[in-house]
Amino acid sequence: MFIAELLLNACIAFTGFYLIAKIIYSQRLASSNLKTLIVGLATGLLGVLLMFKGIAVNESLRMDLRHLPLVLLAFYGVRSPLIIATLIIGCSRFYFGWTPQAVVAFLAVLGISTGMYFIHKRLLHRPLLQNLIMNVWALFMISIAVSINLGFSDAALRLLASTWTIGLAVGLLSSLLTIDFQLLNEQVQRYKQSAELDHLTGLYNRRVWDERTALLEEEGRVYNVLALDIDHFKHVNDTYGHANGDLVLQQFARILQEETRPHDITARIGGEEFMVLVYDLTPSKVAKVANRIRERIANTRFQLDGFPAISITASVGIAHGKHVAAQRMNILADEALYAAKEQGRNRVILYEVDAEAAMTTQDREPVRS
Structure with missing residues (x-):
């Protein structure tokens, strides 16, 4: 018993x-x-x-x-x-x-x-x-x-x-x-x-980005998709080696984490391209955020192994909308990023999806929030 x-x-x-x-x-x-x-x-x-x-x-x-x-x-x-x-x-x-x-x-x-x-x-x-x-x-x-x-x-x-x-x-x-x-x-x-997580930067990877953004259209909230790309990154890899290129990517990712809110979703999509999901900001406010990030990157000295620190710049494309499928927003943000590259790099391009507006170019001098 x-x-x-x-x-x-x-x-x-x-x-x-x-x-x-x-x-x-x-x-x-x-x-x-x-x-x-x-x-x-x-x-x-x-x-x-x-x-x-x-x-x-x-x-x-x-x-x-x-x-x-x-x-x-x-x-x-x-x-x-x-x-x-x-x-x-x-x-x-x-x-x-x-x-x-x-x-x-x-x-x-x-x-x-x-x-x-x-x-x-x-x-x-x-x-x-x-x-x-x-x-x-x-x-x-x-x-x-x-x-x-x-x-x-x-x-x-x-x-x-x-x-x-x-x-x-x-x-x-x-x-x-x-x-x-x-x-x-x-x-x-x-x-x-x-x-x-992306093994190099610690940001979310492409799979998580797709999962977290899959139902954005149904949420009914205003949201922004930012596509960011390091300008002339191939030159960094060719000149300083891929190991130093990885160091630049890690420092770049850390800036994105510091300049975005905890509930924003930041991901490395591949190579030197990054995406950020930002909720509930107007076009003018999200443009200020993007330009603040762009300016922070331009003013940062990126540390390398065996070489002096270097400066880099980044281009940013933004898609702003509501009740728009994430896949379309991703495409529009990429198109805005491509336009920023075509127009000289180191700049922000905003595309307002709701109004079907044309590309709106932000000057090189950032609008400060």
Whole structure:
């Protein structure tokens, strides 16, 4: 019976860990507040379930593993869900009555969570040691609570011996499971990033650009597509070598990241051509942004390996519109870029799609926003 209850509790705990970790790493919950609430509630309910199931030590004593879900959240460093789960697990003890023993148990749960949070911060880069010490801390706080509630009787000592033996064994297994799941998810994230990001610049690649812009026509928002190209980039590669050409591309990409908003989508389409998706700006405002980028590039000294720093320029084509398919906007932005090249480079050309206007040329001197 004891073995069966132990295995059942371990299975409940491990299944709960898996599901909670999946929620923590999920990208489908857009609202961080919603994820916080769901993780906190799920972990708290898991702790309550483990408390009610329990494991019979003898006919009169039972132990439980309610502390293990708190170890999980502390290990992941998610503070708000940890607070929610702590309050749920701690308050659930009052289900059996508002007694001094319930108060001691509640305070023990608070002590467990508080201590584990600081252990997490101190041992952030040593996951196995961190997890094991968290389990030991939890068992230590439980021992204090049991000693206060039951004294140092034979029953209390038997309960503590069982709690430490089972707690350490299951805690070790849960630590290994948690760390393995974390490593697996980190590896998945690395694979995902390598599939989404351009390996050289760290910007989005062409595949992600196509995915993120596929439904722009249906969104009904004003948006702008910027096509940017480094002027005479072939000369840079031929003169200074392809390795230095890569350095220029990396520095160019960093400027784009610094000069665009976090929610703008910036991608390297191929070679020296880049695209930027900018929402909700009027033609005049997006022209100011483009000219600010163009001026920043023209005024930057690009560092090379084995050669003096060089200056480069860039041409920019813009398509501005609403309810226009992304494919057409991409083509129009490319046409505007081609016109900028034809008209002397180092300039911005804007095409307003809604008005079917002709190409509008911005002077070499940028319009400052």
